[in-house]
Amino acid sequence: MRYIDPHIHCVSRTTDDYIYMSRAGVVAVSEPAFWAGYDRSCAASFGDYFRHLVDVEPKRAAKYGIDHYCWLCINAKEAENVELGREVIKLIPPLLDKPTVLGIGEIGLNKNTPNEITIFEEQVELAAKYNQLILIHTPHLDDKHKGTSIICDILKNDSRIKPERVLIDHCEEHTIRMARDHGFWAGLTIYPVTKVTPARGCDILETFGPAMICVNSASDWGESGPHMLTDTAREFRARGHSEAAAVDVFYNNPCRFFGQNPKWKHAPIDTSRMGTTSRVL
Amino acid sequence: MRTAQETLDTYYQEMRGRALALAADFDRIQRSAGSDKVMTDPRLANLKKCFEVLLSGKENRAAQMQMILSDQTPGPK
Numbered sequence: 592m593r594y595i596d597p598h599i600h601c602v603s604r605t606t607d608d609y610i611y612m613s614r615a616g617v618v619a620v621s622e623p624a625f626w627a628g629y630d631r632s633c634a635a636s637f638g639d640y641f642r643h644l645v646d647v648e649p650k651r652a653a654k655y656g657i658d659h660y661c662w663l664c665i666n667a668k669e670a671e672n673v674e675l676g677r678e679v680i681k682l683i684p685p686l687l688d689k690p691t692v693l694g695i696g697e698i699g700l701n702k703n704t705p706n707e708i709t710i711f712e713e714q715v716e717l718a719a720k721y722n723q724l725i726l727i728h729t730p731h732l733d734d735k736h737k738g739t740s741i742i743c744d745i746l747k748n749d750s751r752i753k754p755e756r757v758l759i760d761h762c763e764e765h766t767i768r769m770a771r772d773h774g775f776w777a778g779l780t781i782y783p784v785t786k787v788t789p790a791r792g793c794d795i796l797e798t799f800g801p802a803m804i805c806v807n808s809a810s811d812w813g814e815s816g817p818h819m820l821t822d823t824a825r826e827f828r829a830r831g832h833s834e835a836a837a838v839d840v841f842y843n844n845p846c847r848f849f850g851q852n853p854k855w856k857h858a859p860i861d862t863s864r865m866g867t868t869s870r871v872l
Numbered sequence: 873m874r875t876a877q878e879t880l881d882t883y884y885q886e887m888r889g890r891a892l893a894l895a896a897d898f899d900r901i902q903r904s905a906g907s908d909k910v911m912t913d914p915r916l917a918n919l920k921k922c923f924e925v926l927l928s929g930k931e932n933r934a935a936q937m938q939m940i941l942s943d944q945t946p947g948p949k
Contacts, residue, residue: 703943703947703948704948705948708948732941733941733942733943734942734943735938735942736938736939736942736943736944737942737943737944737945737947740947741947763938764932764935764938765935765938765939765942790883791934794934829882830873830874831873831874
């Protein structure tokens with residue numbers, strides 16, 4: 592089966608992960624700009640990071656037959672420094688025409704502070720001005736529900752933002768309805784300690800239906816891995832869902848969201864001729 | 873699709889393991905120095921509220937527990 596990992600931080604991963612993904616059937620990944628695990632000292636550090644995302648990582652991925660796309664922004668955590676945030680935002684427009692840049696992301700909130708909200712709104716403005724897709728980071732743990740609510744309010748009150756061009760990521764049981772009810776895409780991040788396990792991810796797919804949901808691993812420098820995506824697909828199939836249903840979730844949905852940017856090369860697969868029989872592994 | 877019986881059969885051992893792991897977590901805290909003070913930590917109090925949800929027999933337990941564990945104060949203006 593073919594997969595897309597719609598959210599993975601390849602800069603933090605080893606080459607072994609590319610080999611694993613290639614063997615497992617991952618044909619494309621999308622990498623949002625994020626917090627590197629430490630606060631960077633100046634805007635120039637982000638300039639180098641963006642060059643890594645735009646130039647270096649696509650070549651690294653290509654060696655394993657994987658198409659690498661990316662998103663640019665200042666992440667929510669470092670956005671607490673408003674002055675730095677504004678310097679980084681200025682670096683982004685000249686890069687938006689690069690062939691693998693899909694949009695602005697992952698923007699959002701971390702601790703739901705006024706400073707974070709200021710820079711979030713300025714990056715929404717950037718996306719609106721340049722008609723870019725938006726990938727949203729929602730806060731972790733205790734802060735998730737409040738942060739998701741603030742983010743949804745800001746986005747739905749901006750008439751320039753089309754909800755179907757926004758993906759609200761890291762949704763869980765208590766926030767996915769918020770994202771979906773407003774017409775946004777929702778992301779499920781399979782990252783067991785702080786987010787969702789493969790079983791809970793499948794529970795959410797079954798409870799809320801698979802439409803407009805993208806499942807990702809968000810693999811980064813923490814305890815995570817690209818196998819979380821494929822483990823979730825295994826769990827999904829093991830519960831008796833058909834191959835066609837799995838392809839629709841794990842390949843076609845990302846194609847549908849990303850395909851709103853013409854730079855995205857992959858098209859949804861016609862599953863009408865695929866087996867609809869369930870298979871318990 | 874699996875029946876409820878098949879679902880229980882599939883997940884029971886994992887559930888058993890997770891329940892025991894959680895019990896052992898509480899035991900570990902309790903036998904450590906200063907446990908009297910820590911046992912009143914609001915985070916543990918919230919976990920105990922979650923266990924009440926777990927035993928309530930009502931649906932959507934995960935979402936209800938998520939809300940117990942969420943900051944529900946108003947956001948900044």
